[in-house]
Amino acid sequence: MTTTGIHTPTARRSAATAQRRPRRERQGAAWVFLSPWVLGATVLTLLPMAVSLYLSFTDYDLFNPPHWVGLRNYVQMFTEDPRYWRSVLTTLTYVVVAVPLQLALALVVALALKGMKRGKGFYRSAFYAPSLLGASMSVALVWRAVFNDGGTVDHLLGTGGWADKPGWALLAVALLTVWQFGAPMVIFLAGLQQIPAELYEAASVDGAGKWRQFVSVTVPMLSPVLFFNLVLQTIQAFQVFTPAFAISAGKGGPADSTLVYTLYLYDRGFVASHMGYASAMAWVLLLAIGAVTAVLFRTSRTWVFYASEGER
């Protein structure tokens, strides 16, 4: 235990007493302080997870006791349920469209804000606000009204309501996410401010233009932050639910075009009362997100540059 930085006599004395106490007693105290968290994590997270894993091997309609069916839910999911694959495809499409768009927009705005002399705080808050509001159902509902048949977008572009066209509805969902670029933007902004100004000076002395500076200085220096944002937003995108739910009134329509994975999971569990099947879907999603994250980490070795590596 280190007491560096604590200089009041009281603190020093209590630290000394603590050192004299047997190790086990100190552990006991630690457990007492940890207990609310441990209790919460066990009762609210670990136990339900274990139950959900068990349920995924059963047939459970909420009313009758779960009935063990082995791997049947998983087999049915992969071989007999076209709508399941439809939801997988929809979610992948969504991730591939929404995440890059969102990160690109976040980066562009962060770059613009970085160069600003005045009003930075205001704009930063203004751009961040949608992220705070975005999780709410009300915004999603407004979004639906905007993209409706007869809504604002329809009036401006005469497209006849994106939310009601199977080819466009998913894009409307993606745009809602893209619009909430505040969180990655703030992180980008922090990352950009960490890049030493000397690097840009050196680059410009070497005759590098703005674009060259961006590609050769900003991007590599920012790559850890970019990676962080990419992983975080990808994980979030796989779990998209609220906007798809709101735009399609919970049905995943029109014609299943916004039937994302979690929405179908919800449908199976709470509408069709197949809790076992829904649990199995949840576990497959967990594993899939784990796998995708692992792949991202693997590829990161080739493109993420940590400043400390250069000093080695």
Place this chain on the structure above:
Amino acid sequence: MPGHRTKRFCVTAAALALCAMPAGCGGSGESAGGGRIVLRYTWWGNPDRAERTEKAVALFEQRHPNVRVQTSFSGYDAYKQKLATQAAGGDAPDVMQLDYRQIDQYASGGVLLDLARQQSVLHTAGIDAGLLATGRVHGAQYAVPQGRGTETVAYDVQGWRRSGVPLPGRAWTWEQWADAMRALAQKTGKPGGTDPGQSEDAFEVWLRGRGKSLYTDDRKLGFTAADLTRWWTFTDRLRREGAVSPAEQTTQLDGSVENTPLGRGKATSDANWDAPASGFGALVKGGVALAPMPSGADGTPGQYFKPSMFLGTAAHTGHPAQAAQLVDFLVNDPDVARILGATRGIPVNEAVRREIGPLLTGFDKTIADYQSSLEGTLKDPPQAPPSGDNALQTTFQRDYDQVSYERMSPRKAAANYVTEAKAELRS
């Protein structure tokens, strides 16, 4: 038996996990301080229904000073999910409002009490026998219908009259209805009505008009893919002709009258249940009138008097007699009827119906008149739909979406639906 205990524990734990909100898992109806019995009574509805229900409950408490009734309500979808979680956790409210589609599942899941055993306090003699039978599953009376509704073609009177197309009479066939839709579209430049292809309810009416039914008595599918193909081909053709609403309009239907083409002023009529049709009053300037649903080619009526909602009591209630008393009070008491009016549909008890009939005004009266015009002409309602039906209603809409957006032929979509329905009814 340890194995059994573990299972029970798991179910409880899952229910707890699913509850998420602590409010969802309140205490059960045990006796409270002062020796008063506490009953929990939950229902779905709107503020208007809430106000009247509170008054009715206050009257009940006044007459039974030893009983206190705790009420709670929410919108239908939220109610459905909350009740399912409560029931799964063995914590169903003592008295609960139920939908036709919930009864089979709740009854076979052991959530409901057989009310026939409470005959001394709960009287059912005043209720139409056919209607009462809808609350029966496997021979036991698990629920008592509280209100009566039926389907209708609600239409914009002024708009229809102005088009010059003859107003709907007291009976018409599906072909005559289709011709009227075409004529309206031609004269008004907008679809005659909502595309009924997405509605399982409308399909049922059409099917019954042909002498078939959605489900057989032994809870299997009562129709074939060929039947559904014929229905969807019929509606799809009307949609292509512009006689009924386009896919973009149809897909926005969510059960509220505001989102129907008629409610948006984009069509002249809408097939709907009669009670919610009152909502059109505020949306359609020229006023709304009700016509019967189209019948089969030989005049066989497809629509029926459906219980708009039921009351049931929990199997594990600590006070079965008092719970049954409350049900009896809500269904049979003329004083309650005067308070509740037609907020839960037209009352099922004939004496009560006569009692409040003259007191009804506005759209309540329109509905009552419409229903009495059908009295004696309709066939008995089917028994409560089997458990899987709850999910199939949504599947029906989704599969028809594929047809109306021209991504699938009616034949292919119908085959899909029948496959899924069979799987759903098996499980």
